[in-house]
Amino acid sequence: MLDASDSYVTEDGRTIGAVVMEMKNITLRFGGVVAIKDISFDIREGEIRAIIGPNGAGKSSMLNVISGFYNPQEGQVFYKGKQRPQMRPYQVARQGIARTFQNIALFEGMTVLDNIMTGRLHHTKANIWQQAFWKGKAEAEEVANREVVEKIIDFLEIQSIRKTPVGRLPYGLKKRVELARALAAEPSILLLDEPMAGMNVEEKEDMSRFILDVNDEFGTTIALIEHDMGVVMDLSDRVVVMDYGQKIGDGTPDEVRNNQAVIDAYLGVAHD
Numbered sequence: 168m169l170d171a172s173d174s175y176v177t178e179d180g181r182t183i184g185a186v187v188m189e190m191k192n193i194t195l196r197f198g199g200v201v202a203i204k205d206i207s208f209d210i211r212e213g214e215i216r217a218i219i220g221p222n223g224a225g226k227s228s229m230l231n232v233i234s235g236f237y238n239p240q241e242g243q244v245f246y247k248g249k250q251r252p253q254m255r256p257y258q259v260a261r262q263g264i265a266r267t268f269q270n271i272a273l274f275e276g277m278t279v280l281d282n283i284m285t286g287r288l289h290h291t292k293a294n295i296w297q298q299a300f301w302k303g304k305a306e307a308e309e310v311a312n313r314e315v316v317e318k319i320i321d322f323l324e325i326q327s328i329r330k331t332p333v334g335r336l337p338y339g340l341k342k343r344v345e346l347a348r349a350l351a352a353e354p355s356i357l358l359l360d361e362p363m364a365g366m367n368v369e370e371k372e373d374m375s376r377f378i379l380d381v382n383d384e385f386g387t388t389i390a391l392i393e394h395d396m397g398v399v400m401d402l403s404d405r406v407v408v409m410d411y412g413q414k415i416g417d418g419t420p421d422e423v424r425n426n427q428a429v430i431d432a433y434l435g436v437a438h439d
C-alpha cells in the first residue's frame with residue numbers, strides 16, 4: 168500500500184509522484200438530486216487518472232468540482248497538501264489547473280493560432296496600456312507566450328492549420344486545438360472532459376497518443392472523464408468508476424475490469 172508521499176516507477180518507466188490532489192468525502196446535490204455521494208479519491212503527480220461511468224453517473228459533476236465550477240455541499244478538496252477554500256474557476260485555473268470541454272469551447276471565427284494564444288491569458292501580466300502601446304513588459308511577454316504556443320503547435324502536429332479559422336476544421340482537429348489551448352496554460356494538472364467523445368477510431372487513436380505524449384514529454388498530471396470504458400483502459404494508470412453518484416471501483420485498469428460491481432454497472436444490472 169502506497170503512502171500519500173510515496174512515488175513509484177511504472178512498467179513503462181514513467182515516475183508517478185506523491186498525491187497532488189485529494190478529494191475527501193465529496194457530496195454534491197442539485198436540489199433533491201444527489202449527483203455525487205460521499206466520494207473520496209486522490210490524484211498523484213504525473214499520473215493519468217480516469218473517472219469513468221455510465222450516463223448520469225456524476226462524472227461531469229466531479230470534473231466541475233475539481234475545476235472549481237461547482238462547490239460541493241460536503242467534503243473537502245486538498246491541492247498540494249492544502250485544503251482549497253471555495254474558489255471561482257479562474258482562481259483554480261491560476262493554480263495551474265486547465266481543462267478542455269466536452270462541447271468544444273473555441274472561438275470558431277478565430278484562427279487556430281489565436282485560439283491557442285487565449286490559453287496564455289493567465290500568464291499575461293502587462294496591463295492594458297502596456298499592451299496597447301507595445302512597451303517593455305508587454306513585448307517581452309508576447310514573445311515568451313509565442314514561444315510556448317509555437318512549441319505546442321509543433322508538438323501536436325498542427326502547423327499546417329495554424330492560420331485556419333477553427334470553424335472550418337473537422338471535429339477531431341478542433342478537439343486537438345482545444346487540447347493545445349489548455350496546454351498553452353502550462354498546467355500542472357490537465358482536466359479532459361470526454362476527450363474522445365464523438366470521434367472516429369482513427370481520431371481516438373491520435374488523441375490517445377497525444378494524451379500519452381503530453382504526459383510523458385511535459386510530465387503533466389492528467390485527469391480525464393470518459394463514458395467509454397474501452398478507450399481509457401490502455402491510457403490510464405488508475406481509474407475511478409462512478410455509478411449513480413457513488414464510487415463503485417478504484418484501482419488499476421486490470422483491477423477495475425475484474426470488479427463485479429463495475430461489470431454490472433456497465434451491463435446495466437438493476438440496482439436494489
Ligand SMILES: Nc1ncnc2c1ncn2[C@@H]1O[C@H](COP(=O)(O)OP(=O)(O)OP(=O)(O)O)[C@@H](O)[C@H]1O
Pocket residue numbers: 197200201202220221222223224225226227228229394
Ligand atoms: N446542473 C444540474 N442541475 C440539476 N441536476 C444536475 C445538474 N448537473 C447534473 N445533474 C444531475 O446529476 C446527475 C449526474 O450528472 P452528470 O452530468 O455529472 O453525470 P455524467 O456521468 O457526467 O453523465 P454523462 O456521461 O451523461 O455526461 C444526473 O442525474 C444529472 O441529471
